Amino acid sequence: MIVLKIVLIVLAVLFVLFLLSLVIYFFNLDMKFAAAMTPVMNKYYDWQKHRREKNKKR
Numbered sequence: 831m832i833v834l835k836i837v838l839i840v841l842a843v844l845f846v847l848f849l850l851s852l853v854i855y856f857f858n859l860d861m862k863f864a865a866a867m868t869p870v871m872n873k874y875y876d877w878q879k880h881r882r883e884k885n886k887k888r
Contacts, residue, residue, distance in 0.1 A: 854860055
């Protein structure tokens with residue numbers, strides 16, 4: 831009985847993850863997230879570049 835519950839829970843989790851992946855694919859959410867993160871990542875990259883150049887001068 832416990833094994834059946836565990837199997838059902840695993841199947842439910844897999845099904846929900848599958849549906850979530852379909853929603854992400856259908857609405858192209860991964861690329862929208864990447865586009866939204868580009869300015870943040872550019873700012874971080876520029877900060878790191880500035881820090882590296884500052885350390886290089888020492």
